[in-house]
Amino acid sequence: QAGGSRSSVITAARMLDVESGKTIEHPAIFVGADGRITQIADARTVRWGRDAEHIDLGERTLLPGLIDMHVHLTALAEVGGYQGLRYTDSFWTAVGVANARTTIEAGFTTVRNVGSANFEDVGLKQAIEGGYIIGPRIIPAGWALGATGGHCDSGGLPPSMDRKEPSVIDSPEEARRKVRWLHKYGARAIKICATGGVFSLGDSVGAQQLTLEEMKAVAEEAHMLGIKVAAHAHGDEGIRAAILAGIDTIEHCSLASDETLKLAAERKTWFAMDIYNDDFILATGTANGTEQESLDKEKAIGLAQRQTFQRAVKAGVRMIFGTDAGIYPHGDNARQFAKMVEWGMTPIQAIRAATLNGAEALGMDGDIGAIAVGRFADIIAIEGDPLTDVTRLQHVAAVVKGGVLIKRE
Ligand code: ARG
Missing domain, CATH: 2.30.40.10 (Urease, subunit C, domain 1)
Incomplete structure (x- = not known):
């Protein structure tokens, strides 16, 4: 640029x-x-x-300039649960324009956008690079890949309203094809959903949702194209499988066991742990439309994730800074630094996570960080x-x- x-x-x-x-x-x-x-x-x-x-x-x-490795510029914290269905598709790109500006004004000059429908993030990146709007450098993932009924599919609808996201993969073959498809239309990172999640409806937060073979196929294909892979994973089995599959960065990492932390440290797999989130999610409750199911899941993993963060830092797992902004208000990204220090990092470690480490994990350490x-x-x-x-x-x-x-x- x-x-x-x-x-x-x-x-x-x-x-x-x-x-x-x-x-x-x-x-x-x-x-x-x-x-x-x-x-x-x-x-x-x-x-x-x-x-x-x-x-x-x-x-x-x-x-x-700070680097947030896990954002959703085209999502809004104040629109949760089923509330999103009230808006037309292009609404999300429109608010993404505002969020991009808010994000860079908060000091985040680079973000990896790990999941947005309709290649919204690729459009934002193009508009920023063309000088039409103001925003950070964006490494866009486009759609996030995941299993039918998984965290990255649309859940919470009856079968008569069946909707299959174009990013659903149910075999290693499909995984390869979809990585190529994402890359063709501008994705410069790949995001997969290896386990269930908090905000997906109808799944179990810790359960593994992609097989080792599917994740291996994604990693191989992405690496062949010269791009890196981020895996959403809360449960230990899913985190472990993602590490073994050669995924570059693991997101959330809530329930990782000591054994898995050891493996991550050995393999130098990056962890991105959004440990500020819990405060906002539980404080807002159902006010913004968040389903009780999600709040229950948050209560099941929130504290555990922070404790895992502390163990991971002690175990020498390499850390990047990823907040999941979009789940909470854009522009508040830096609030996570204090959490990282509260849970075991020194300030310089937390700052390095958001600068040097982010750049290295992106393969951009000649450019930023x-x-x-x-x-x-x-x-x-x-x-x-x-x-x-x-x-x-x-x-x-x-x-x-x-x-x-x-x-x-
Ligand atoms: N996108 C994540 C999910 O739905 C958010 C998890 C937020 N909670 C947390 N404690 N980090 O699973």
């Missing part, structure tokens, strides 16, 4: 180098016309020409020190994407 048409220099009081964990005073970050960082110098001594635009972010701390020469100048500015108070990340004062100022307070 191109940057501005001219080069720029970004300065501020300090920046957090996420690789070393050290704070650097008075950085001057030089950005080329292609939006990539060309040099990092000391603003007190270095000089620059008039042709470069000077973006002075003042008495603030700079960090790399750090303020470093060669990478895009995706940079946020906050007040204060996030290493002593990680909730500082909930208030982002300025956002730069590819050297272009998106927001400044």
